[in-house]
Amino acid sequence: MKSTVGNLLLVIGTVFGGIAAANSAKASRWLELGDAHPGEFLMRDVEAGDRTLEAGTELSGEVVGALRAAGLEGVEVKDPPRESEVVAGSDRAAYEGRSLAADVVVGTKESFLKAGKKKFDGDLLKRLLEAGEASVEIEKGDARETVALMEELDVKPYEGYELAEDMRIVEPDRLKADSFIDAERGARIEAAGVDEVELKITKEFTFGGWERRWLFAAAVAAMVVGIVLKRADRPKAADVATGRAGDAGGLRADLVATAEAAAKLETQVDGLDADAIHTALDPILSGPIYRVVEGRELLAVQLGAVGFADMMGAFSNGERALNRAWSAAVDGNVEEARACVHRAAPALWEAAQQVTS
Secondary structure, three states, X not given: OHHHHHHHHHHHHHHHHHHHHHHHOOOEEEEEHHHOOOOOEEOOOEEEOOEEEOXXXXXXXXXXXXXXXXXXXXXXEEOOOOOEEEEEOOOHHHHOOOEEOOOEEEEEEEEEEOOOOOEOOHHHHHHHHHOOOOEEEEEEOOEEEEEEOOXXXXXXXXXXXXXOOOEEEEEEEEEOOOOEOOHHHHHHXXXXXXXXXXXXXXXXXXXXXXXXXXXXXXXXXXXXXXXHHHHHHOOOHHHHHHOHHHOHHHHHHHHHHHHHHHHHHHHHHHHOOHHHHHHHHHHHHHOHHHHHHHOHHHHHHHHHHHHHHHHHHHHHHHHHHHHHXXXXXXXXXXXXXXXXXXXXHHHHHHHHHHHHO
């Protein structure tokens, strides 16, 4: 019963914790019109009388007046108001330690384009134009063409074409958008004499400003209680070791029986067809080997961490091989089924020796 309630609390905690966590990164906030000022932007479309103010509209005096005339007391605005800002490339302190919102060219680099390895598509066209190339040789099978390069070129007719000749180009060396500007990248931007750098504006997280912080706290508490209940419902080590529910001796016997059955089948398998192998494996997989899998926690108590790990490593190899043999037999692949049985038998014997030695 405790385990059932514990599982339910874990599910509830996970669901509501996820809902609360999603709210922590909310990109908007409620703004009373009395606090509105230019530099704030509507998060979504708002009906103001006979006009619609679209998302992204700045809260100018005229817009705030229209909202008040429509009887509104507040609106949802973007938080932060802008997704990016532009700073001077010479102001290294302003951009170091932040992330780029757009690519920044910091020089040039030489690139090698190998024939037959580069498809002629929009990305390659852009690179070649930036490198100042006027034309390119491309091919598709026996077809070969010289294509004059221009920005308005439609590459769709050249689908499947690749470079016909190796090329070395000198192209812009970029720091990609989303790149974090560490000291090394900051120095490169400064040395390149970049005029402007566009940076992401990120919303600083504060626990006090998290609307659903108490829901998250309650979800965590529910999960903790669920874990405690599940642990309390598990049989204690002493009970497992001595009780009938923890009959590790029976599980040891099942493991030995599995190994013996696999060894016996190994001596016969080369003379059996797929149906016979399938029939022989059914009682092994549904009998002793199944009981060992279900009772592995009991064996863990008896064998200890190291002994159990050694046993389970060999046992798992043997179990997987027998299951693969069963599947192969069902599919009529008799050679694969025989090979898997030959792999399983010694692995299961190794596992059995771990519990009998």
